[in-house]
Amino acid sequence: xxxxxxxxxxxxxxxxxxxxxxxxxxxxxxxxxxxxxxxxxxxxxxxxxxxxxxxxxxxxxxxxxxxxxxxxxxxxxxxxxxxxxxxxxxxxxxxxxxxxxxxxxxxxxxxxxxxxxxxxxxxxxxxxxxxxxxxxxxxxxxxxxxxxxxxxxxxxxxxxxxxxxxxxxxxxxxxxxxxxxxxxxxxxxxxxxxxxxxxxxxxxxxxxxxxxxxxxxxxxxxxxxxxxxxxxxxxxxxxxxxxxxxxx
Amino acid sequence: xxxxxxxxxxxxxxxxxxxxxxxxxxxxxxxxxxxxxxxxxxxxxxxxxxxxxxxxxxxxxxxxxxxxxxxxxxxxxxxxxxxxxxxxxxxxxxxxxxxxxxxxxxxxxxxxxxxxxxxxxxxxxxxxxxxxxxxxxxxxxxxxxxxxxxxxxxxxxxxxxxxxxxxxxxxxxxxxxxxxxxxxxxxxxxxxxxxxxxxxxxxxxxxxxxxxxxxxxxxxxxxxxxxxxxxxxxxxxxxxxxxxxxxxxxxxxx
Numbered sequence: 001x002x003x004x005x006x007x008x009x010x011x012x013x014x015x016x017x018x019x020x021x022x023x024x025x026x027x028x029x030x031x032x033x034x035x036x037x038x039x040x041x042x043x044x045x046x047x048x049x050x051x052x053x054x055x056x057x058x059x060x061x062x063x064x065x066x067x068x069x070x071x072x073x074x075x076x077x078x079x080x081x082x083x084x085x086x087x088x089x090x091x092x093x094x095x096x097x098x099x100x101x102x103x104x105x106x107x108x109x110x111x112x113x114x115x116x117x118x119x120x121x122x123x124x125x126x127x128x129x130x131x132x133x134x135x136x137x138x139x140x141x142x143x144x145x146x147x148x149x150x151x152x153x154x155x156x157x158x159x160x161x162x163x164x165x166x167x168x169x170x171x172x173x174x175x176x177x178x179x180x181x182x183x184x185x186x187x188x189x190x191x192x193x194x195x196x197x198x199x200x201x202x203x204x205x206x207x208x209x210x211x212x213x214x215x216x217x218x219x220x221x222x223x224x225x226x227x228x229x230x231x232x233x234x235x236x237x238x239x240x241x242x243x244x245x246x247x248x
Numbered sequence: 249x250x251x252x253x254x255x256x257x258x259x260x261x262x263x264x265x266x267x268x269x270x271x272x273x274x275x276x277x278x279x280x281x282x283x284x285x286x287x288x289x290x291x292x293x294x295x296x297x298x299x300x301x302x303x304x305x306x307x308x309x310x311x312x313x314x315x316x317x318x319x320x321x322x323x324x325x326x327x328x329x330x331x332x333x334x335x336x337x338x339x340x341x342x343x344x345x346x347x348x349x350x351x352x353x354x355x356x357x358x359x360x361x362x363x364x365x366x367x368x369x370x371x372x373x374x375x376x377x378x379x380x381x382x383x384x385x386x387x388x389x390x391x392x393x394x395x396x397x398x399x400x401x402x403x404x405x406x407x408x409x410x411x412x413x414x415x416x417x418x419x420x421x422x423x424x425x426x427x428x429x430x431x432x433x434x435x436x437x438x439x440x441x442x443x444x445x446x447x448x449x450x451x452x453x454x455x456x457x458x459x460x461x462x463x464x465x466x467x468x469x470x471x472x473x474x475x476x477x478x479x480x481x482x483x484x485x486x487x488x489x490x491x492x493x494x495x496x497x498x499x500x501x502x
Contacts, residue, residue, distance in 0.1 A: 054406050055406065056402055056405060079406065080406070080407075081403075085399070087399050087402075089400060089418065089421070089422075091422070091424070092421075101407040101408075103413075103417050104409060104410075104413040104416070147403075
Protein backbone atom coordinates (compact mmCIF):
# COMPACT_ATOMS: atom_id res chain seq x y z
CA UNK A 1 0.00 0.00 0.00
CA UNK A 2 1.18 3.53 -0.75
CA UNK A 3 2.32 5.96 1.92
CA UNK A 4 -0.71 8.23 1.54
CA UNK A 5 -3.91 6.98 -0.06
CA UNK A 6 -6.93 9.09 -0.89
CA UNK A 7 -9.95 6.98 -1.73
CA UNK A 8 -13.05 8.25 -3.47
CA UNK A 9 -12.85 11.61 -1.68
CA UNK A 10 -16.00 13.69 -2.07
CA UNK A 11 -16.99 17.16 -0.96
CA UNK A 12 -20.35 18.78 -1.56
CA UNK A 13 -21.17 22.42 -0.85
CA UNK A 14 -24.63 23.75 -0.32
CA UNK A 15 -24.84 27.11 -2.08
CA UNK A 16 -28.27 28.65 -1.55
CA UNK A 17 -29.92 25.23 -1.57
CA UNK A 18 -27.99 24.09 -4.63
CA UNK A 19 -25.67 21.10 -4.15
CA UNK A 20 -22.29 21.68 -5.77
CA UNK A 21 -19.70 18.90 -6.04
CA UNK A 22 -16.30 20.43 -5.33
CA UNK A 23 -14.70 16.98 -5.21
CA UNK A 24 -16.44 14.15 -6.98
CA UNK A 25 -14.48 11.02 -6.06
CA UNK A 26 -10.77 11.81 -5.95
CA UNK A 27 -8.55 8.72 -5.96
CA UNK A 28 -4.87 9.24 -5.39
CA UNK A 29 -1.83 7.39 -4.13
CA UNK A 30 1.26 9.32 -3.02
CA UNK A 31 4.65 7.91 -2.11
CA UNK A 32 6.87 9.37 0.57
CA UNK A 33 9.21 12.06 -0.76
CA UNK A 34 7.18 12.98 -3.84
CA UNK A 35 6.62 16.59 -4.89
CA UNK A 36 3.05 16.53 -6.17
CA UNK A 37 1.67 19.61 -7.86
CA UNK A 38 -2.04 19.80 -8.56
CA UNK A 39 -3.14 22.01 -11.43
CA UNK A 40 -6.53 22.79 -12.81
CA UNK A 41 -8.91 25.56 -13.71
CA UNK A 42 -10.57 27.73 -11.07
CA UNK A 43 -13.29 25.80 -9.31
CA UNK A 44 -11.79 22.42 -10.17
CA UNK A 45 -11.48 21.56 -6.47
CA UNK A 46 -7.70 22.03 -5.98
CA UNK A 47 -7.91 24.15 -2.84
CA UNK A 48 -10.77 22.07 -1.41
CA UNK A 49 -8.61 18.94 -1.65
CA UNK A 50 -5.76 20.68 0.17
CA UNK A 51 -8.07 22.10 2.86
CA UNK A 52 -9.49 18.65 3.57
CA UNK A 53 -5.96 17.23 3.88
CA UNK A 54 -5.09 20.09 6.25
CA UNK A 55 -8.10 19.32 8.42
CA UNK A 56 -9.74 22.68 7.71
CA UNK A 57 -12.75 21.05 6.09
CA UNK A 58 -14.43 17.70 6.40
CA UNK A 59 -15.08 15.51 3.40
CA UNK A 60 -18.63 14.43 2.67
CA UNK A 61 -17.40 11.03 1.55
CA UNK A 62 -14.30 8.94 1.03
CA UNK A 63 -11.22 8.10 3.06
CA UNK A 64 -7.72 9.34 3.69
CA UNK A 65 -5.31 6.61 4.74
CA UNK A 66 -1.86 7.59 5.98
CA UNK A 67 0.72 4.85 6.58
CA UNK A 68 -2.12 2.36 6.73
CA UNK A 69 -4.16 4.31 9.30
CA UNK A 70 -7.47 5.95 8.57
CA UNK A 71 -7.34 9.71 9.18
CA UNK A 72 -10.17 11.61 10.86
CA UNK A 73 -10.81 14.55 13.15
CA UNK A 74 -8.86 12.98 16.02
CA UNK A 75 -6.15 11.49 13.85
CA UNK A 76 -5.19 14.23 11.45
CA UNK A 77 -2.38 14.22 8.92
CA UNK A 78 1.02 15.53 10.10
CA UNK A 79 1.01 18.61 7.89
CA UNK A 80 2.45 22.09 7.73
CA UNK A 81 0.69 24.48 5.39
CA UNK A 82 1.51 27.62 3.46
CA UNK A 83 -1.44 29.63 2.19
CA UNK A 84 -1.72 32.01 -0.74
CA UNK A 85 -1.22 34.92 1.67
CA UNK A 86 1.48 34.70 4.35
CA UNK A 87 -1.10 34.88 7.20
CA UNK A 88 1.54 35.89 9.72
CA UNK A 89 0.39 36.99 13.17
CA UNK A 90 0.94 40.77 12.96
CA UNK A 91 1.68 41.08 16.70
CA UNK A 92 4.45 38.48 16.68
CA UNK A 93 8.06 38.93 15.58
CA UNK A 94 9.50 36.81 12.76
CA UNK A 95 11.04 34.51 15.39
CA UNK A 96 7.72 33.92 17.12
CA UNK A 97 5.86 33.55 13.82
CA UNK A 98 8.25 30.81 12.72
CA UNK A 99 7.85 29.07 16.06
CA UNK A 100 4.08 29.64 16.06
CA UNK A 101 3.29 25.88 16.07
CA UNK A 102 5.11 25.64 19.42
CA UNK A 103 3.62 28.67 21.21
CA UNK A 104 1.07 26.72 23.30
CA UNK A 105 3.79 24.32 24.44
CA UNK A 106 5.91 27.18 25.80
CA UNK A 107 9.70 26.93 26.09
CA UNK A 108 10.27 28.83 22.85
CA UNK A 109 13.82 29.72 23.92
CA UNK A 110 14.90 26.09 23.59
CA UNK A 111 13.88 26.18 19.93
CA UNK A 112 15.92 29.25 19.07
CA UNK A 113 18.61 27.20 17.38
CA UNK A 114 16.03 25.53 15.15
CA UNK A 115 14.51 28.91 14.30
CA UNK A 116 17.91 30.40 13.41
CA UNK A 117 18.78 27.49 11.11
CA UNK A 118 15.39 27.88 9.38
CA UNK A 119 16.02 31.60 8.94
CA UNK A 120 19.41 30.81 7.42
CA UNK A 121 17.87 28.27 5.06
CA UNK A 122 15.27 30.84 3.96
CA UNK A 123 17.79 33.67 3.54
CA UNK A 124 16.27 35.70 6.40
CA UNK A 125 19.25 35.86 8.76
CA UNK A 126 19.13 38.92 11.01
CA UNK A 127 15.38 39.35 10.63
CA UNK A 128 14.34 37.34 13.69
CA UNK A 129 13.20 40.44 15.60
CA UNK A 130 11.47 42.14 12.64
CA UNK A 131 7.70 42.49 12.69
CA UNK A 132 5.57 41.24 9.75
CA UNK A 133 4.66 44.82 8.77
CA UNK A 134 8.36 45.45 8.10
CA UNK A 135 8.69 42.58 5.59
CA UNK A 136 8.16 42.54 1.82
CA UNK A 137 5.61 40.10 0.36
CA UNK A 138 8.33 37.63 -0.61
CA UNK A 139 10.00 37.77 2.80
CA UNK A 140 6.67 37.31 4.57
CA UNK A 141 5.94 34.24 2.44
CA UNK A 142 9.38 32.84 3.30
CA UNK A 143 8.52 33.27 6.98
CA UNK A 144 5.23 31.43 6.36
CA UNK A 145 7.23 28.63 4.72
CA UNK A 146 9.57 28.60 7.72
CA UNK A 147 6.55 28.33 10.03
CA UNK A 148 5.22 25.37 8.03
CA UNK A 149 8.60 23.62 8.19
CA UNK A 150 9.36 24.42 11.83
CA UNK A 151 7.16 21.66 13.20
CA UNK A 152 9.00 19.19 10.96
CA UNK A 153 5.83 17.96 9.21
CA UNK A 154 5.90 14.84 7.09
CA UNK A 155 3.71 16.54 4.50
CA UNK A 156 4.03 20.17 3.41
CA UNK A 157 0.87 21.60 1.85
CA UNK A 158 1.27 24.65 -0.37
CA UNK A 159 -1.91 26.41 -1.50
CA UNK A 160 -0.83 28.68 -4.37
CA UNK A 161 1.89 30.10 -2.11
CA UNK A 162 3.52 32.17 -4.84
CA UNK A 163 0.33 33.37 -6.51
CA UNK A 164 0.39 36.87 -5.06
CA UNK A 165 4.09 37.55 -5.70
CA UNK A 166 5.79 39.40 -8.53
CA UNK A 167 7.59 37.46 -11.28
CA UNK A 168 11.13 37.79 -9.91
CA UNK A 169 10.24 36.98 -6.29
CA UNK A 170 8.23 34.06 -7.58
CA UNK A 171 11.17 32.67 -9.53
CA UNK A 172 13.48 33.11 -6.56
CA UNK A 173 11.06 31.29 -4.27
CA UNK A 174 10.56 28.50 -6.80
CA UNK A 175 14.32 27.91 -6.69
CA UNK A 176 14.20 27.98 -2.88
CA UNK A 177 11.34 25.48 -2.80
CA UNK A 178 13.17 23.12 -5.15
CA UNK A 179 16.29 23.39 -2.95
CA UNK A 180 14.35 22.84 0.29
CA UNK A 181 12.61 19.85 -1.28
CA UNK A 182 15.81 18.21 -2.49
CA UNK A 183 17.61 18.87 0.82
CA UNK A 184 14.77 18.06 3.20
CA UNK A 185 13.32 14.84 1.83
CA UNK A 186 9.78 15.80 2.78
CA UNK A 187 6.62 15.14 0.80
CA UNK A 188 5.22 18.26 -0.83
CA UNK A 189 1.69 18.73 -2.10
CA UNK A 190 1.20 22.00 -3.90
CA UNK A 191 -1.69 23.64 -5.70
CA UNK A 192 -1.08 26.15 -8.48
CA UNK A 193 -2.71 27.36 -11.65
CA UNK A 194 0.67 28.09 -13.24
CA UNK A 195 1.68 25.08 -15.34
CA UNK A 196 5.25 26.37 -15.80
CA UNK A 197 5.63 26.62 -12.02
CA UNK A 198 4.21 23.12 -11.60
CA UNK A 199 6.76 21.69 -14.02
CA UNK A 200 9.68 23.52 -12.44
CA UNK A 201 8.93 21.91 -9.08
CA UNK A 202 6.92 18.70 -9.36
CA UNK A 203 8.02 15.12 -9.55
CA UNK A 204 4.44 14.45 -10.62
CA UNK A 205 1.76 16.81 -11.88
CA UNK A 206 -1.89 15.96 -11.32
CA UNK A 207 -4.60 17.57 -13.39
CA UNK A 208 -7.82 18.07 -11.45
CA UNK A 209 -10.94 18.49 -13.55
CA UNK A 210 -14.52 18.73 -12.36
CA UNK A 211 -13.59 17.45 -8.92
CA UNK A 212 -11.70 14.38 -10.20
CA UNK A 213 -8.11 13.55 -11.04
CA UNK A 214 -8.11 13.69 -14.81
CA UNK A 215 -4.50 12.75 -15.44
CA UNK A 216 -1.23 12.15 -13.68
CA UNK A 217 1.94 13.30 -15.47
CA UNK A 218 5.31 12.19 -14.06
CA UNK A 219 8.15 14.69 -14.48
CA UNK A 220 11.37 12.66 -14.82
CA UNK A 221 13.72 15.67 -14.67
CA UNK A 222 16.31 16.81 -12.13
CA UNK A 223 16.67 20.30 -10.65
CA UNK A 224 17.16 22.98 -11.86
CA UNK A 225 15.06 22.44 -14.94
CA UNK A 226 15.73 24.00 -18.32
CA UNK A 227 12.45 25.69 -19.23
CA UNK A 228 13.39 25.93 -22.88
CA UNK A 229 14.24 22.26 -23.27
CA UNK A 230 12.08 20.25 -25.65
CA UNK A 231 11.13 17.85 -22.86
CA UNK A 232 9.91 20.68 -20.62
CA UNK A 233 7.90 22.28 -23.46
CA UNK A 234 6.42 18.93 -24.42
CA UNK A 235 5.24 18.36 -20.85
CA UNK A 236 3.75 21.87 -20.71
CA UNK A 237 1.72 21.14 -23.87
CA UNK A 238 0.62 17.81 -22.47
CA UNK A 239 -0.63 19.32 -19.21
CA UNK A 240 -2.25 22.33 -20.87
CA UNK A 241 -4.12 20.00 -23.23
CA UNK A 242 -5.25 17.92 -20.28
CA UNK A 243 -6.55 21.01 -18.43
CA UNK A 244 -8.27 22.54 -21.41
CA UNK A 245 -9.27 20.20 -24.20
CA UNK A 246 -11.50 22.75 -25.91
CA UNK A 247 -8.97 23.06 -28.74
CA UNK A 248 -8.05 26.71 -28.08
CA UNK B 249 12.59 80.11 14.15
CA UNK B 250 10.49 78.13 16.57
CA UNK B 251 8.54 76.71 13.66
CA UNK B 252 11.70 75.20 12.23
CA UNK B 253 12.63 73.83 15.66
CA UNK B 254 9.32 72.03 15.54
CA UNK B 255 8.45 72.25 19.24
CA UNK B 256 5.67 74.66 20.21
CA UNK B 257 3.90 74.72 16.83
CA UNK B 258 4.10 71.08 15.98
CA UNK B 259 3.07 69.79 19.38
CA UNK B 260 -0.32 71.47 19.25
CA UNK B 261 0.33 74.17 21.83
CA UNK B 262 -0.61 77.00 19.47
CA UNK B 263 -4.35 76.82 20.19
CA UNK B 264 -4.02 76.83 24.03
CA UNK B 265 -1.51 79.70 23.81
CA UNK B 266 -3.89 81.69 21.63
CA UNK B 267 -6.74 80.90 24.00
CA UNK B 268 -4.75 82.08 27.03
CA UNK B 269 -3.64 85.21 25.22
CA UNK B 270 -7.24 86.10 24.31
CA UNK B 271 -8.37 85.33 27.85
CA UNK B 272 -5.64 87.52 29.33
CA UNK B 273 -6.08 90.30 26.76
CA UNK B 274 -9.89 90.35 27.16
CA UNK B 275 -9.51 90.51 30.94
CA UNK B 276 -7.05 93.39 31.06
CA UNK B 277 -9.00 95.27 28.37
CA UNK B 278 -12.21 94.93 30.36
CA UNK B 279 -14.16 93.14 27.59
CA UNK B 280 -16.21 91.31 30.24
CA UNK B 281 -17.12 91.48 33.91
CA UNK B 282 -14.41 89.87 36.08
CA UNK B 283 -17.09 88.07 38.07
CA UNK B 284 -18.40 86.32 34.95
CA UNK B 285 -14.92 85.27 33.87
CA UNK B 286 -12.03 86.02 36.22
CA UNK B 287 -8.66 86.90 34.76
CA UNK B 288 -5.86 84.31 34.37
CA UNK B 289 -4.09 86.12 37.22
CA UNK B 290 -6.99 85.63 39.61
CA UNK B 291 -7.35 81.97 38.63
CA UNK B 292 -3.63 81.39 39.06
CA UNK B 293 -3.70 83.04 42.49
CA UNK B 294 -6.62 80.91 43.62
CA UNK B 295 -4.86 77.81 42.22
CA UNK B 296 -1.77 78.61 44.31
CA UNK B 297 -3.91 79.34 47.38
CA UNK B 298 -5.79 76.03 46.99
CA UNK B 299 -2.49 74.15 46.76
CA UNK B 300 -1.05 75.96 49.78
CA UNK B 301 -4.03 75.06 51.93
CA UNK B 302 -3.93 71.46 50.62
CA UNK B 303 -7.56 71.75 49.45
CA UNK B 304 -6.84 71.02 45.81
CA UNK B 305 -4.71 67.94 46.50
CA UNK B 306 -7.44 66.61 48.80
CA UNK B 307 -10.16 66.98 46.15
CA UNK B 308 -7.97 65.70 43.31
CA UNK B 309 -7.10 62.61 45.33
CA UNK B 310 -10.76 62.06 46.29
CA UNK B 311 -11.76 62.11 42.60
CA UNK B 312 -8.76 60.07 41.49
CA UNK B 313 -9.31 57.33 44.07
CA UNK B 314 -12.93 57.00 42.87
CA UNK B 315 -11.70 56.70 39.31
CA UNK B 316 -9.18 54.03 40.25
CA UNK B 317 -11.79 51.96 42.06
CA UNK B 318 -14.66 52.52 39.62
CA UNK B 319 -12.66 52.17 36.43
CA UNK B 320 -10.76 49.16 37.76
CA UNK B 321 -13.95 47.37 38.81
CA UNK B 322 -15.82 48.27 35.65
CA UNK B 323 -12.99 47.24 33.34
CA UNK B 324 -12.58 43.91 35.10
CA UNK B 325 -16.33 43.31 34.88
CA UNK B 326 -16.66 44.39 31.23
CA UNK B 327 -13.60 42.41 30.11
CA UNK B 328 -14.75 39.27 31.92
CA UNK B 329 -18.28 39.40 30.54
CA UNK B 330 -17.03 40.18 27.02
CA UNK B 331 -14.61 37.23 27.14
CA UNK B 332 -17.32 34.93 28.48
CA UNK B 333 -19.71 36.11 25.77
CA UNK B 334 -17.06 35.44 23.12
CA UNK B 335 -16.42 31.96 24.49
CA UNK B 336 -20.10 31.09 25.04
CA UNK B 337 -22.11 32.61 22.16
CA UNK B 338 -25.34 31.41 23.85
CA UNK B 339 -24.59 33.73 26.77
CA UNK B 340 -24.29 36.71 24.41
CA UNK B 341 -27.53 35.72 22.75
CA UNK B 342 -29.27 35.88 26.15
CA UNK B 343 -27.59 39.10 27.27
CA UNK B 344 -27.67 41.08 24.03
CA UNK B 345 -31.23 42.53 24.25
CA UNK B 346 -30.76 43.51 27.92
CA UNK B 347 -27.39 45.09 27.27
CA UNK B 348 -28.79 46.85 24.19
CA UNK B 349 -31.46 48.38 26.43
CA UNK B 350 -29.09 49.35 29.26
CA UNK B 351 -26.53 50.79 26.85
CA UNK B 352 -28.90 53.55 25.82
CA UNK B 353 -29.64 54.79 29.34
CA UNK B 354 -27.44 57.80 30.16
CA UNK B 355 -25.70 56.97 33.48
CA UNK B 356 -26.51 60.48 34.78
CA UNK B 357 -30.23 59.72 34.60
CA UNK B 358 -29.75 57.03 37.26
CA UNK B 359 -28.29 59.46 39.83
CA UNK B 360 -31.59 60.09 41.71
CA UNK B 361 -32.24 56.36 42.10
CA UNK B 362 -28.64 55.64 43.07
CA UNK B 363 -28.82 58.29 45.81
CA UNK B 364 -32.17 56.89 46.96
CA UNK B 365 -30.76 53.37 47.20
CA UNK B 366 -27.20 54.00 48.36
CA UNK B 367 -27.25 57.47 49.95
CA UNK B 368 -24.66 60.12 49.08
CA UNK B 369 -21.60 58.07 50.07
CA UNK B 370 -19.02 56.53 47.80
CA UNK B 371 -21.15 53.67 46.47
CA UNK B 372 -23.39 55.63 44.04
CA UNK B 373 -20.36 57.42 42.58
CA UNK B 374 -18.51 54.16 42.01
CA UNK B 375 -21.64 52.60 40.48
CA UNK B 376 -22.01 55.62 38.21
CA UNK B 377 -18.42 55.19 36.98
CA UNK B 378 -19.06 51.49 36.42
CA UNK B 379 -22.18 52.29 34.37
CA UNK B 380 -20.36 54.90 32.30
CA UNK B 381 -17.25 52.79 31.68
CA UNK B 382 -18.75 49.35 31.18
CA UNK B 383 -20.12 49.68 27.67
CA UNK B 384 -17.15 51.20 25.82
CA UNK B 385 -14.87 48.52 27.31
CA UNK B 386 -17.38 45.69 26.76
CA UNK B 387 -18.38 46.66 23.22
CA UNK B 388 -14.82 47.28 22.02
CA UNK B 389 -13.52 44.04 23.53
CA UNK B 390 -16.32 42.03 21.98
CA UNK B 391 -15.89 43.74 18.63
CA UNK B 392 -12.13 43.15 18.72
CA UNK B 393 -12.74 39.46 19.31
CA UNK B 394 -15.37 39.28 16.57
CA UNK B 395 -13.10 41.10 14.11
CA UNK B 396 -10.32 38.55 14.45
CA UNK B 397 -9.37 37.47 10.93
CA UNK B 398 -10.68 33.89 10.52
CA UNK B 399 -7.73 33.18 8.22
CA UNK B 400 -5.44 33.54 11.24
CA UNK B 401 -7.43 31.04 13.31
CA UNK B 402 -7.24 28.66 10.32
CA UNK B 403 -3.45 28.80 10.59
CA UNK B 404 -3.72 27.81 14.24
CA UNK B 405 -6.09 24.95 13.36
CA UNK B 406 -3.62 23.59 10.81
CA UNK B 407 -0.97 23.44 13.53
CA UNK B 408 -3.29 21.54 15.85
CA UNK B 409 -4.25 24.33 18.27
CA UNK B 410 -7.17 23.49 20.54
CA UNK B 411 -10.11 25.90 20.77
CA UNK B 412 -8.68 27.40 23.98
CA UNK B 413 -5.22 27.75 22.39
CA UNK B 414 -6.74 29.50 19.37
CA UNK B 415 -8.51 31.89 21.76
CA UNK B 416 -5.44 32.48 23.91
CA UNK B 417 -2.78 32.80 21.20
CA UNK B 418 -4.67 34.21 18.20
CA UNK B 419 -8.05 35.74 19.02
CA UNK B 420 -7.08 37.56 22.22
CA UNK B 421 -3.84 39.12 20.94
CA UNK B 422 -5.59 40.24 17.75
CA UNK B 423 -8.27 41.94 19.88
CA UNK B 424 -5.77 43.87 22.02
CA UNK B 425 -5.82 47.13 20.00
CA UNK B 426 -9.61 47.19 20.20
CA UNK B 427 -9.57 46.40 23.94
CA UNK B 428 -7.13 49.25 24.55
CA UNK B 429 -9.33 51.64 22.56
CA UNK B 430 -12.27 50.59 24.77
CA UNK B 431 -10.25 51.11 27.95
CA UNK B 432 -9.10 54.53 26.78
CA UNK B 433 -12.65 55.58 25.93
CA UNK B 434 -13.87 54.13 29.24
CA UNK B 435 -11.26 56.10 31.16
CA UNK B 436 -12.48 59.35 29.58
CA UNK B 437 -16.12 58.45 30.28
CA UNK B 438 -15.38 57.55 33.89
CA UNK B 439 -13.74 60.91 34.51
CA UNK B 440 -16.65 62.84 33.06
CA UNK B 441 -19.33 60.84 34.85
CA UNK B 442 -17.49 61.10 38.17
CA UNK B 443 -17.34 64.89 38.12
CA UNK B 444 -21.03 64.96 37.23
CA UNK B 445 -21.80 62.71 40.22
CA UNK B 446 -19.74 64.91 42.53
CA UNK B 447 -21.62 67.96 41.30
CA UNK B 448 -24.87 66.42 42.51
CA UNK B 449 -23.99 64.89 45.84
CA UNK B 450 -20.59 64.73 47.47
CA UNK B 451 -18.51 66.14 50.28
CA UNK B 452 -15.18 65.88 48.46
CA UNK B 453 -13.78 65.73 44.95
CA UNK B 454 -13.30 68.23 42.15
CA UNK B 455 -17.01 68.31 41.26
CA UNK B 456 -17.86 69.12 44.87
CA UNK B 457 -15.15 71.81 44.97
CA UNK B 458 -16.75 73.51 41.94
CA UNK B 459 -20.27 73.31 43.39
CA UNK B 460 -19.10 74.66 46.72
CA UNK B 461 -17.29 77.56 45.03
CA UNK B 462 -20.38 78.36 42.97
CA UNK B 463 -22.46 78.68 46.13
CA UNK B 464 -19.83 81.04 47.56
CA UNK B 465 -19.75 83.01 44.27
CA UNK B 466 -16.05 82.19 43.82
CA UNK B 467 -15.91 82.01 40.03
CA UNK B 468 -12.07 81.98 40.17
CA UNK B 469 -12.21 78.66 42.10
CA UNK B 470 -14.85 77.35 39.66
CA UNK B 471 -12.58 78.09 36.68
CA UNK B 472 -9.60 76.61 38.56
CA UNK B 473 -11.64 73.44 39.16
CA UNK B 474 -12.67 73.23 35.48
CA UNK B 475 -9.07 73.66 34.31
CA UNK B 476 -7.77 71.06 36.79
CA UNK B 477 -10.45 68.58 35.64
CA UNK B 478 -9.45 69.09 31.98
CA UNK B 479 -5.78 68.84 32.86
CA UNK B 480 -6.25 65.69 34.97
CA UNK B 481 -8.33 64.02 32.22
CA UNK B 482 -5.72 64.82 29.58
CA UNK B 483 -2.95 63.64 31.91
CA UNK B 484 -4.68 60.32 32.51
CA UNK B 485 -5.23 59.91 28.78
CA UNK B 486 -1.59 60.68 27.96
CA UNK B 487 -0.46 58.38 30.76
CA UNK B 488 -2.60 55.60 29.35
CA UNK B 489 -1.33 56.19 25.80
CA UNK B 490 2.26 56.25 27.05
CA UNK B 491 1.79 52.91 28.80
CA UNK B 492 0.13 51.44 25.70
CA UNK B 493 2.94 52.60 23.39
CA UNK B 494 5.54 51.20 25.74
CA UNK B 495 3.67 47.92 25.75
CA UNK B 496 3.29 47.95 21.94
CA UNK B 497 7.01 48.50 21.48
CA UNK B 498 7.59 45.25 23.33
CA UNK B 499 5.78 43.51 20.49
CA UNK B 500 2.31 43.24 22.07
CA UNK B 501 2.92 39.58 22.86
CA UNK B 502 0.74 38.31 25.66
